Amino acid sequence: MHILLVEDDAALAASIAGALQAQGWRVDVSERGEPVPRSLAQDAYDLLVLDLGLPGIDGLETLRRVRESGWLQPVLVLTARDGIDDRVAGLETGADDYMCKPFAPAELVARLRALVRRHEHRRAGVLALAALRFDAQGLRAWVGEQPLALTARESVVLQYLMAKAGQIVSREQLTALVPGWAGAASDNALELLLSRLRGKIEPAGVRLRTVRGLGYLLEAAAPDGR
Numbered sequence: 001m002h003i004l005l006v007e008d009d010a011a012l013a014a015s016i017a018g019a020l021q022a023q024g025w026r027v028d029v030s031e032r033g034e035p036v037p038r039s040l041a042q043d044a045y046d047l048l049v050l051d052l053g054l055p056g057i058d059g060l061e062t063l064r065r066v067r068e069s070g071w072l073q074p075v076l077v078l079t080a081r082d083g084i085d086d087r088v089a090g091l092e093t094g095a096d097d098y099m100c101k102p103f104a105p106a107e108l109v110a111r112l113r114a115l116v117r118r119h120e121h122r123r124a125g126v127l128a129l130a131a132l133r134f135d136a137q138g139l140r141a142w143v144g145e146q147p148l149a150l151t152a153r154e155s156v157v158l159q160y161l162m163a164k165a166g167q168i169v170s171r172e173q174l175t176a177l178v179p180g181w182a183g184a185a186s187d188n189a190l191e192l193l194l195s196r197l198r199g200k201i202e203p204a205g206v207r208l209r210t211v212r213g214l215g216y217l218l219e220a221a222a223p224d225g226r
């Protein structure tokens with residue numbers, strides 16, 4: 001893989017680059033965000049690893065410009081900010097994953113491998129998150145190798161959530177997927193559907209979280225299950 005690492009802490013950048021290069025990956029390092037969109041347009045990078053606390057334009061503005069340029073490859077955000085608002089802002093701006101400093105290099109490598117697998121599955125028409133897979137053409141899902149029994153509505157909602165994995169999805173976006181859902185009745189119906197869906201997909205090592213006031217977030221569960 002060819003990775004662009006954007007990190008202004010020279011010592012940390014060298015440490016991260018060394019860990020990634022030990023995997024046989026090519027790594028280029030930038031200390032600032034301004035040149036990133038042009039660099040991504042000029043070279044065939046597979047991944048962007050982006051620090052938020054950059055001089056000049058910060059990481060969020062860099063990410064916004066990257067996504068507005070049409071670059072669709074995975075982006076992993078690194079930051080010392082561990083608040084939920086910071087994480088939501090990163091994901092909503094277009095990040096595919098989010099790691100807080102300090103972190104173990106081995107976990108970073110594992111996260112990057114997972115992002116690449118997920119991206120390849122999406123291009124092949126198969127959405128994947130942890131052990132959960134969804135065939136977007138056949139509307140079929142599996143936990144590992146075990147087929148998952150889903151209703152038609154559950155399939156539609158799960159497909160959308162998996163396509164938006166790692167991003168906040170609003171209640172309005174989900175209710176709009178099902179014809180006839182409107183008003184207060186749709187709120188109750190959606191909550192019931194999501195409750196059933198959680199029970200079916202959580203054995204795959206994923207979790208569907210309610211983000212108060214914003215919507216829902218489908219993501220891989222932490223190693224401890226949280």
